Amino acid sequence: MPPVPRYESNFNGTITLDNSDSSPPERGDRSYIRPSSREALVDHLTGLRDRDETPDRIVAVGGFSSFEFPQLHLAEQGEDLSSSRREFPSPCLLVDVSGMNSITHIDKLSLTVTVEAGITYWDLANQLRAHGLAVANLSAYPEVTVGGGSGTGTHGSGFAVHGKNQADQFIALEIVDARGEVRRVVDPRLFTHLGVLGVVTAVTLRCIPMFFLKQACFEFADLDAFDSLRIGAFQQLAESADFYSTMIRIDLVDKQHHPLKCYIRTVAKDENDQEFQTSFLGADLVENVHGEEPQVFAGPYYDVLPDHTTASRKNVPAPGTYHQAEYFVDNRLASQAVHAFLSEADKDDSFITALPTGLKCRFVSSDDQWMSPTANVDGVELYMALQLSLYGSRSEIAAILKRIEDCFSDHGIPFSCHWGKLCYGGHGSVNSKLRDRAEIMNATRVEFDPDGAFLDSDSELAKLFGR
Numbered sequence: 001m002p003p004v005p006r007y008e009s010n011f012n013g014t015i016t017l018d019n020s021d022s023s024p025p026e027r028g029d030r031s032y033i034r035p036s037s038r039e040a041l042v043d044h045l046t047g048l049r050d051r052d053e054t055p056d057r058i059v060a061v062g063g064f065s066s067f068e069f070p071q072l073h074l075a076e077q078g079e080d081l082s083s084s085r086r087e088f089p090s091p092c093l094l095v096d097v098s099g100m101n102s103i104t105h106i107d108k109l110s111l112t113v114t115v116e117a118g119i120t121y122w123d124l125a126n127q128l129r130a131h132g133l134a135v136a137n138l139s140a141y142p143e144v145t146v147g148g149g150s151g152t153g154t155h156g157s158g159f160a161v162h163g164k165n166q167a168d169q170f171i172a173l174e175i176v177d178a179r180g181e182v183r184r185v186v187d188p189r190l191f192t193h194l195g196v197l198g199v200v201t202a203v204t205l206r207c208i209p210m211f212f213l214k215q216a217c218f219e220f221a222d223l224d225a226f227d228s229l230r231i232g233a234f235q236q237l238a239e240s241a242d243f244y245s246t247m248i249r250i251d252l253v254d255k256q257h258h259p260l261k262c263y264i265r266t267v268a269k270d271e272n273d274q275e276f277q278t279s280f281l282g283a284d285l286v287e288n289v290h291g292e293e294p295q296v297f298a299g300p301y302y303d304v305l306p307d308h309t310t311a312s313r314k315n316v317p318a319p320g321t322y323h324q325a326e327y328f329v330d331n332r333l334a335s336q337a338v339h340a341f342l343s344e345a346d347k348d349d350s351f352i353t354a355l356p357t358g359l360k361c362r363f364v365s366s367d368d369q370w371m372s373p374t375a376n377v378d379g380v381e382l383y384m385a386l387q388l389s390l391y392g393s394r395s396e397i398a399a400i401l402k403r404i405e406d407c408f409s410d411h412g413i414p415f416s417c418h419w420g421k422l423c424y425g426g427h428g429s430v431n432s433k434l435r436d437r438a439e440i441m442n443a444t445r446v447e448f449d450p451d452g453a454f455l456d457s458d459s460e461l462a463k464l465f466g467r
């Protein structure tokens with residue numbers, strides 16, 4: 001097995017795991033393994049089973065990018081929320097899947113690829129390019145793993161295929177259960193697996209021919225433009241095969257006007273394609289500022305889709321600890337949701353401090369997965385995602401999130417939240433619209449994991465599963 005790092009934390013350093021004990025686990029011990037193959041993992045778990053040492057709790061970690069692990073109850077480190085630190089439950093066996101990171105098969109005829117679950121989308125996209133292939137849909141952070149991204153319902157931005165839950169491209173999952181048995185999952189409704197079915201070791205997913213994108217950016221002086229440009233962008237999408245996705249960023253500092261930027265991504269001929277539409281709904285194309293991240297540029301899709309506008313890369317200096325939260329509302333209520341949000345934000349300056357890069361609105365088509373936060377429930381076809389890049393201590397962030405959730409409730413706007421990001425009310429409660437589906441998911445979970453090794457009974461998810 002590759003060398004074991006002694007200590008690690010998640011993306012923003014707020015969830016820590018103490019993996020200093022890498023010796024073979026004893027029942028009840030916390031331990032850490034980073035298998036380099038499914039066989040190594042199976043050997044490890046069957047060895048434990050044969051010695052009657054199957055761990056009571058197992059947690060799989062992929063890119064360790066998440067701000068929340070819904071299947072776990074994370075203990076606060078110290079009593080003060082402002083320290084922001086939480087740690088994994090103890091005892092548990094941590095399975096770090098990042099050592100299983102290869103492409104195992106590419107089928108150019110059927111346009112499918114099979115990967116080990118710990119491969120990052122970044123590596124997958126770069127390696128597929130050498131074969132003239134691509135993944136159709138990518139989130140704003142390609143360092144997530146294929147198995148970990150599907151763990152929380154990670155999504156891209158756009159419409160139809162581009163803006164769906166990434167796991168919508170999956171064809172099959174391979175899972176190793178607590179006792180080392182290998183299972184294959186082909187029911188797409190289980191692909192948002194939340195880490196509770198076992199360790200996902202391999203994924204087969206669809207791919208498409210390699211493509212390039214270009215991003216144009218248009219600035220609007222006033223919030224009044226919000227609805228027309230949201231609708232206008234989707235009209236373009238419907239009319240042009242080259243249209244890929246759109247994203248709207250709303251400024252919070254100018255409380256009177258709330259100017260916005262609309263980012264439009266279209267398919268490019270190649271990375272040198274500099275033909276940009278020069279205006280959109282009356283606004284001119286913005287000019288790149290020398291020395292700052294370009295807002296108008298072309299490149300391989302995996303360079304254009306990552307978010308270049310916040311401290312969304314590790315080790316980028318930030319004004320306080322960086323966190324993320326994300327709420328999903330029915331796109332038909334997008335305007336009411338944005339106005340409700342801003343009416344709360346405008347009350348004082350705390351939103352400006354916590355959200356210096358503003359409110360980012362993205363668009364996610366619904367899917368049919370049981371536990372997807374953007375599931376096709378109540379006839380919702382398209383969600384608007386209110387994505388929040390937050391800076392501050394966790395107690396400061398909690399205060400902001402409480403206000404947002406209260407204001408949506410006060411305005412009668414139903415909402416769900418991202419499983420891998422922060423929320424205030426608890427993921428089980430906020431995502432309670434999934435309760436009926438959770439019952440079905442839970443039945444499968446019990447079949448896969450009868451001893452409950454992958455679900456912490458004090459977790460938010462366990463509440464939703466009714467345990």
Ligand SMILES: Cc1cc2nc3c(=O)[nH]c(=O)nc-3n(C[C@H](O)[C@H](O)[C@H](O)COP(=O)(O)OP(=O)(O)OC[C@H]3O[C@@H](n4cnc5c(N)ncnc54)[C@H](O)[C@@H]3O)c2cc1C
Pocket residue numbers: 011059060061062063064065066067069070071097117118139140141143144145146147148149150151152153154155156194195196198199200201311312313324418420421
């Ligand atoms: C900077 C940044 C930008 C982001 N942008 C987006 C975005 O654009 N869209 C979006 O939807 N999300 C976004 N996210 C959230 C991110 O996509 C999710 O949190 C994702 O689940 C992280 O994947 P990971 O590989 O790091 O998994 P981890 O964080 O390690 O794990 C996520 C969950 O999956 C489980 N898990 C991981 N691997 C496995 C496995 N192999 N088998 C079983 N269970 C497993 C874990 O136990 C956990 O519950 C962003 C996060 C960051 C840090």
